[in-house]
Amino acid sequence: MKTVFCFVLSVICCAGAWAQKDTWRRATDAELGSLLPARAPVEKEHIETEMRTASGIVDKRGHFIAGVILITAGYSAEGKYSHYLVVQAPIKIGGVSLKPGEYVFGYTHKTDALTVHFNMASTGTLVGTTEAHLLPPHTVVESLHIWPPAEKPLFQIGRFGIPYEIDSDQ
Numbered sequence: 542m543k544t545v546f547c548f549v550l551s552v553i554c555c556a557g558a559w560a561q562k563d564t565w566r567r568a569t570d571a572e573l574g575s576l577l578p579a580r581a582p583v584e585k586e587h588i589e590t591e592m593r594t595a596s597g598i599v600d601k602r603g604h605f606i607a608g609v610i611l612i613t614a615g616y617s618a619e620g621k622y623s624h625y626l627v628v629q630a631p632i633k634i635g636g637v638s639l640k641p642g643e644y645v646f647g648y649t650h651k652t653d654a655l656t657v658h659f660n661m662a663s664t665g666t667l668v669g670t671t672e673a674h675l676l677p678p679h680t681v682v683e684s685l686h687i688w689p690p691a692e693k694p695l696f697q698i699g700r701f702g703i704p705y706e707i708d709s710d711q
Contacts (some may be wrong), residue, residue: 577608581643597627603696609624632706634703635672657670683699
């Protein structure tokens with residue numbers, strides 16, 4: 542009887558953990574188009590975005606984590622930021638904790654990594670810095686891809702990736 546009880550309990554716990562990871566899915570193009578702005582508010586400017594590069598995930602409650610490339614040519618953000626990010630659930634990206642809000646990030650290239658810096662979109666205040674590491678060869682290169690946690694908890698920037706964790710205690 543104890544064995545059966547332990548087995549049932551372990552199945553319930555594993556199913557609960559899987560269901561939690563499975564609550565996030567890839568956001569559709571229509572969802573991303575309604576969430577992400579055509580002109581992102583970055584510091585004191587509204588910078589155009591490249592919507593065909595948008596990527597994101599959404600949970601069953603409608604909370605998004607989504608990003609898009611900024612077209613910074615001619616703006617003061619040129620060279621500082623490359624992406625705009627909307628966070629509606631607490632997340633830790635490579636050790637950098639982001640609360641719900643709007644962020645921008647940019648990076649500097651090293652030999653086999655990127656140093657990525659996350660900033661508040663409204664003020665440009667630095668939130669944190671982490672490294673994106675080179676992904677295995679033959680990985681499809683994408684300008685930005687936010688993978689759902691059940692598939693691969695990874696922010697992919699070109700040939701580089703940063704692991705992430707979603708704070709499920711929200």
